[in-house]
Structure formats: C-alpha cells, structure tokens
Amino acid sequence: xxxxxxxxxxxxxxxxxxxxxxxxxxxxxxxxxxxxxxxxxxxxxxxxxxxxxxxxxxxxxxxxxxxxxxxxxxxxxxxxxxxxxxxxxxxxxxxxxxxxxxxxxxxxxxxxxxxxxxxxxxxxxxxxxxxxxxxxxxxxxxxxxxxxxxxxxxxxxxxxxxxxxxxxxxxxxxxxxxxxxxxxxxxxxxxxxxxxxxxxxxxxxxxxxxxxxxxxxxxxxxxxxxxxxxxxxxxxxxxxxxxxxxxxxxxxxxxxxxxxxxxxxxxxxxxxxxxxxxxxxxxxxxxxxxxxxxxxxxxxxxxxxxxxxxxxxxxxxxxxxxxxxxxxx
Amino acid sequence: xxxxxxxxxxxxxxxxxxxxxxxxxxxxxxxxxxxxxxxxxxxxxxxxxxxxxxxxxxxxxxxxxxxxxxxxxxxxxxxxxxxxxxxxxxxxxxxxxxxxxxxxxxxxxxxxxxxxxxxxxxxxxxxxxxxxxxxxxxxxxxxxxxxxxxxxxxxxxxxxxxxxxxxxxxxxxxxxxxxxxxxxxxxxxxxxxxxxxxxxxxxxxxxxxxxxxxxxxxxxxxxxxxxxxxxxxxxxxxxxxxxxxxxxxxxxxxxxxxxxxxxxxxxxxxxxxxxxxxxxxxxxxxxxxxxxxxxxxxxxxxxxxxxxxxxxxxxxxxxxxxxxxxxxx
Numbered sequence: 001x002x003x004x005x006x007x008x009x010x011x012x013x014x015x016x017x018x019x020x021x022x023x024x025x026x027x028x029x030x031x032x033x034x035x036x037x038x039x040x041x042x043x044x045x046x047x048x049x050x051x052x053x054x055x056x057x058x059x060x061x062x063x064x065x066x067x068x069x070x071x072x073x074x075x076x077x078x079x080x081x082x083x084x085x086x087x088x089x090x091x092x093x094x095x096x097x098x099x100x101x102x103x104x105x106x107x108x109x110x111x112x113x114x115x116x117x118x119x120x121x122x123x124x125x126x127x128x129x130x131x132x133x134x135x136x137x138x139x140x141x142x143x144x145x146x147x148x149x150x151x152x153x154x155x156x157x158x159x160x161x162x163x164x165x166x167x168x169x170x171x172x173x174x175x176x177x178x179x180x181x182x183x184x185x186x187x188x189x190x191x192x193x194x195x196x197x198x199x200x201x202x203x204x205x206x207x208x209x210x211x212x213x214x215x216x217x218x219x220x221x222x223x224x225x226x227x228x229x230x231x232x233x234x235x236x237x238x239x240x241x242x243x244x245x246x247x248x249x250x251x252x253x254x255x256x257x258x259x260x261x262x263x264x265x266x267x268x269x270x271x272x273x274x275x276x277x278x279x280x281x282x283x284x285x286x287x288x289x290x291x292x293x294x295x296x297x298x299x300x301x302x303x304x305x306x307x308x309x310x311x312x313x314x315x316x317x318x319x320x321x322x323x324x325x326x327x328x329x
Numbered sequence: 330x331x332x333x334x335x336x337x338x339x340x341x342x343x344x345x346x347x348x349x350x351x352x353x354x355x356x357x358x359x360x361x362x363x364x365x366x367x368x369x370x371x372x373x374x375x376x377x378x379x380x381x382x383x384x385x386x387x388x389x390x391x392x393x394x395x396x397x398x399x400x401x402x403x404x405x406x407x408x409x410x411x412x413x414x415x416x417x418x419x420x421x422x423x424x425x426x427x428x429x430x431x432x433x434x435x436x437x438x439x440x441x442x443x444x445x446x447x448x449x450x451x452x453x454x455x456x457x458x459x460x461x462x463x464x465x466x467x468x469x470x471x472x473x474x475x476x477x478x479x480x481x482x483x484x485x486x487x488x489x490x491x492x493x494x495x496x497x498x499x500x501x502x503x504x505x506x507x508x509x510x511x512x513x514x515x516x517x518x519x520x521x522x523x524x525x526x527x528x529x530x531x532x533x534x535x536x537x538x539x540x541x542x543x544x545x546x547x548x549x550x551x552x553x554x555x556x557x558x559x560x561x562x563x564x565x566x567x568x569x570x571x572x573x574x575x576x577x578x579x580x581x582x583x584x585x586x587x588x589x590x591x592x593x594x595x596x597x598x599x600x601x602x603x604x605x606x607x608x609x610x611x612x613x614x615x616x617x618x619x620x621x622x623x624x625x626x627x628x629x630x631x632x633x634x635x636x637x638x639x640x641x642x643x644x645x646x647x648x649x650x651x652x653x654x655x656x657x658x
Contacts, residue, residue, distance in 0.1 A: 037640065037641060037644065040638045040640065040641060041638070041641060045635045045636075045638075046635075128640060131639070131640075132638075132640065135638065187513050211543075211547060212547070214540075214543070214544075215543075215544050215547050218540060218541070218544050268633035268634070269633075271632040271633050271635070271639055272629045272632060272633050272639075274632075274639035274640075275628060275629055275632045275639040275642050275643055275646075276625070276629070277639075278639055278640050278642075278643030278644075279616070279625070279643045279646055279647060280613060280616075282643065282647050283612050283613060283615060283616075283647075284609060284612060284613075286612060287608070287609075287612075296605070296608070299604060300601045300604055300605070303600040303601060303603075303604045304597035304598075304600050304601050305597070306374045306375075306600070307374070309369045309370070309461075309464065310460070310600055310601075310603035310604040310606075310607055311366065311369065311457060311460075311461070311603075311607050312366060312369060312370060313604050313607075314604055314607030314608045314611065315366065315607075317604075317608055318608060318611050318612075
C-alpha cells in the first residue's frame with residue numbers, strides 16, 4: 001500500500017490501516033524503516049490521547065484488569081487502544097498479550113483496539129517501535145492508549161517515558177511475600193493498584209495496600225504530584241470494584257497536571273528525551289557489529305580478571321574501532 | 330616527576346606521591362591524561378581495599394560520622410582513605426569535604442588520608458577520576474577506602490558502582506519530614522544508618538529507623554544479600570555509639586559475600602561496567618562539541634514543540650554529524 005494511502009486510513013481511524021501501519025513501524029527492514037519514517041511525517045501532530053502506562057508481573061490479574069478497565073472506558077464512549085511493551089517475548093516465545101481470548105469482550109468492542117507485543121529485538125528498538133505505535137494510535141483518534149508491560153528489565157522505564165501516568169498493579173500478599181516490588185519502580189508509579197481485593201484475599205489486600213501507602217509516604221514528593229499522590233488503592237478487576245474510583249483519580253491527577261503545566265512539560269521533556277535516545281542509540285549502534293562485540297567481549301574478560309584497568313582497555317578498544325572505520329572508508 | 334618514580338612512591342604508600350598521583354588522574358589536560366594512563370598501568374593489581382560507599386545529605390552529620398568511624402578503624406590498626414565524589418562542587422564553589430577541620434582527628438592520624446572532592450566537570454569525568462583515585466589508594470596499601478557523596482543527581486549510582494558496599498546515612502525525622510529519601514536509593518543501600526540517635530532525638534531516631542526497616546522489608550531481596558540485609562540501624566556518630574556494631578555488620582556482610590563468590594563477581598562486573606561506560610562515553614563525546622550541542626538544542630526545540638517526531642529529528646541530526654565528520658577527514 002502507498003504511504004499516503006496508509007496515512008489517510010490511519011487518520012480516518014480504520015483499524016486495518018492502523019494494524020498495517022503498526023506492523024510497518026515494527027519492522028526492522030531498512031526499506032520499511034524508510035517508509036515508516038515517511039508515514040510518521042504525514043500524521044497530524046495535534047491529536048493527543050491519554051497515555052496510561054501499566055505494569056504488573058504475571059499472576060496479578062493484568063489481563064482481567066485491562067479487560068474490565070478498558071470496557072468501562074469504552075462504555076463511557078471513549079475509544080481505547082491497548083499496546084504491549086514486552087522486551088522478553090523472544091524468550092517466552094511470543095507475546096504475553098498475544099492471547100486476546102483473555103480480553104474477550106474488549107477484543108470484540110468496536111471502539112477498542114488491542115495490539116499484542118511484537119516478536120522483539122533489543123530494548124532500544126522496542127522503545128522506538130512502541131513510541132511510534134502510540135503515535136499511530138493517537139493519529140487514529142483513540143482517546144486512551146493503555147501501554148502495558150510485564151516489568152522485565154528496563155521496560156517500565158521505557159513505558160513511563162512514553163506515558164502520561166503510570167499504574168503499578170500488584171496482587172495481595174502476606175508477610176515475607178511482600179518483597180515483590182522491584183526497587184526503583186516506586187519512583188515512577190503514580191498509583192499502586194492492589195488487585196484481587198475480593199473474597200478471601202480482601203484482608204491481605206487491605207494490609208498490602210496499607211503497607212505500600214506507608215512506603216510511598218516515605219519517599220520524596222515529586223513536583224508533578226498533587227496532594228495525595230502517588231497513592232495506593234484497592235481494586236477488584238474480577239468484580240469490577242474500585243475501577244470507577246481509579247478513573248476518577250486519574251482524571252483528578254491529569255486535570256491538575258494540565259492546569260499546572262506539567263502535562264505539556266512532561267510531553268515536551270519526553271520528546272526531547274526520545275530524540276536524545278535515538279541519537280545515542282545510533283552512535284552506540286557501532287558497538288553492535290559482530291567484530292565490535294567480539295572485541296568488547298575480549299577486552300571485557302581482561303578487565304574482569306583484573307589483567308587491565310577499564311580505562312586502558314577502553315582506549316585500546318576505541319583505537320581498534322577507529323582503525324576499522326578508517327579501513328572501510 | 331617521572332611516572333615510574335611517582336608509581337614507586339604510591340606503591341610505597343607515600344602520602345605526597347599519592348596526593349600528586351590523584352591530582353594527575355583528576356586533571357583534564359591531554360598530556361596529564363596520557364601520563365595518568367601510564368601510571369595506572371604501573372600499579373600492582375593485587376592490592377585490594379574494602380571500598381565503602383557512603384551517602385548522606387548535608388546536615389545528617391556525615392563529617393562527624395566519617396571522623397568517628399574512620400578513627401575507630403584507624404585505632405583498630407587499619408589504614409583508612411576518605412575520598413569525596415561531589416559532582417555539584419562547581420556550583421557550591423568548592424568541595425563539601427574541603428573543610429578538613431571538621432575531621433580534625435582523622436586528618437591528623439598518620440594512617441588516614443583525606444582527599445577533598447576536586448573542582449569538577451561532568452559526571453562521566455567524575456566517575457572515571459574517582460575510580461582511578463580509588464585504584465591509587467588501593468595501590469598505596471590502604472585497607473579501607475571510604476567514598477562519600479552528597480547524593481546529588483546520579484552520584485550515588487557512581488559511588489555504588491565503585492564500592493563493595495553502600496551505606497546511607499539519614500537523620501531522625503518525624504511524620505511528613507520523612508519524605509527525604511530519593512526514590513531509587515533504597516535499591517543500592519546495604520545499610521541505612523539513622524544518625525543522631527542521642528539525647529532528645531533518640532525517640533525520633535527509633536521511629537525513623539523502624540519506618541525504614543519496614544520499607545526495606547517491602548523491597549525484593551537481592552541475591553547478594555545475606556539474611557537480615559539490607560538493614561536499618563541507629564548510630565550516634567557524636568557519642569560514638571553503634572559504630573562498632575556497624576563495623577561488625579559490615580564484616581559479616583563482606584565475609585558472606587566473599588564466601589558466596591559475590592565479592593569477586595561484583596568487582597568483575599564493576600570492571601566490565603566501567604570498561605563499557607568508558608567506551609560509551611568516548612562515542613557519545615561526539616555530542617559534546619559546540620556545533621553538536623547547538624544542533625542538538627535546535628532539533629530538541631523542534632521535537633519539544635511537536636514540530637517534528639523524535640526519530641525523524643534524530644535522523645536529520647545524525648546526517649549532519651556524518652557530514653561534519655566527512656569534511657574533517
């Protein structure tokens with residue numbers, strides 16, 4: 001399909017065109033990259049969705065939450081897109097979100113669009129493609145883009161840098177089991193949602209929620225947080241309890257950030273950040289050739305064994321990189 | 330002084346030679362960089378000190394702690410070096426640790442060496458110089474190197490990646506004042522020391538300590554932590570209370586990590602990390618020229634205002650960078 005035609009389809013909100021466009025930005029093929037770049041330049045820059053980042057390890061009920069929360073938004077008349085950022089899917093052999101059957105109702109809703117995580121490469125690539133997929137969903141007129149991740153490695157940081165706000169979904173736990181939150185993630189969470197606050201697990205959820213509320217209070221207040229945020233609340237995605245309150249909290253948070261200028265500033269900062277990241281990734285891409293990798297490994301072994309100081313090894317490695325560059329030109 | 334002579338002086342543990350060598354590795358001058366590199370290659374690689382990272386904001390009693398803790402170690406017959414990593418000193422107009430009078434006894438102890446933070450440049454440079462200063466102290470036969478920082482920006486990460494273990498010094502606080510710990514720092518702390526647990530502040534210190542002990546329990550256990558770590562304890566640097574217990578905890582922690590192989594593995598990982606950082610810093614150094622900075626600023630403004638997508642701006646910027654490179658050669 002021609003690029004202009006594809007762009008027009010996306011802008012009209014055609015799901016097939018959007019799906020094809022996302023496939024295009026996900027492709028690593030050089031000609032696809034060129035076409036994707038052309039496509040992105042044809043999109044209107046004035047359409048903005050609310051971008052909600054969501055992280056939760058397997059077993060916390062993330063699919064159920066996305067289904068229930070997404071359906072609630074769709075029933076409010078909002079158009080909802082769901083994207084997955086999953087840098088680990090090459091290991092697990094496929095997308096965590098690939099199984100749309102776990103989001104049965106949302107997958108069939110006309111105003112919803114669910115996109116499983118692509119089979120992936122390195123995290124830098126995942127970040128760029130996820131950003132571009134979000135941009136496509138915004139151009140297609142979606143009101144809310146839910147960007148979810150399983151929180152492997154740095155993927156939460158990637159999602160946080162694409163999102164307007166970040167939700168961390170946790171399961172209730174007791175005593176020692178509480179050690180489940182990766183250090184550092186509390187830094188980026190705007191809301192901690194303790195799921196499964198129903199039936200037998202309700203007392204544990206109450207305890208867990210209070211514990212995390214206490215832990216959040218121990219951290220330094222960020223300028224972009226209104227009074228009471230970040231906060232920990234209980235939900236039951238299964239019984240659809242607490243979801244309306246979460247949405248109301250989100251609206252309160254976002255309204256405050258818009259009024260205070262943080263919404264715009266964060267988006268501008270994120271754009272600058274990703275521009276810088278793209279530039280850096282390109283420069284560091286020189287380290288990704290097979291020859292460079294082999295030399296890095298060999299020098300790395302020498303510094304690890306204490307044979308050579310790191311700075312001396314770096315100088316030797318870079319001298320070799322320059323020579324190879326020179327012989328190419 | 331000749332490089333070989335300087336190296337010999339350092340290896341003999343001569344304080345003047347050590348001070349000169351540190352000045353050399355701190356210098357940004359190109360000829361000094363070359364000489365520093367030669368010097369580092371002349372040092373024995375088999376001398377290891379215990380490297381203790383220490384972070385605390387101004388007012389927590391860090392100088393008093395370093396003085397009391399350092400004197401205790403010196404009195405045990407250990408040789409103690411104190412280095413400061415202070416990326417903010419260019420702003421504050423000098424070193425936080427510059428005032429040795431606040432460590433009166435330690436500054437005069439024959440087996441101690443205190444090195445104020447250099448007037449600084451960018452954090453990458455601070456990291457490399459601090460590493461090299463640590464290497465010089467090890468070569469000079471010190472048993473313990475205390476590497477302290479005020480915890481501005483990323484300096485704690487730098488210190489943690491140089492250290493064998495990391496101490497976070499806090500002051501007692503009540504209620505809302507507790508929001509003083511930067512999110513993310515709990516990730517790297519092996520021990521949280523609540524100082525000023527004396528006199529009127531003792532009840533507040535007890536509460537603060539319990540709060541942080543609770544918060545630490547909510548975080549995921551790291552493989553390199555034996556039972557009971559990371560831990561929060563109370564000390565009074567002023568009254569020299571609790572310091573012997575801290576040292577015993579450190580010895581327990583380090584003995585366990587040595588026995589389990591984490592000591593060696595961490596050092597090897599750190600060496601690999603710094604090798605990689607040095608290589609990356611050199612490649613990204615291309616962005617530090619005045620022309621590159623100007624172009625980054627101009628494209629950055631365009632993406633921040635939404636005029637251009639980040640990936641498109643990155644491609645345009647890199648094309649310009651290549652052209653400039655081409656015209657040079």
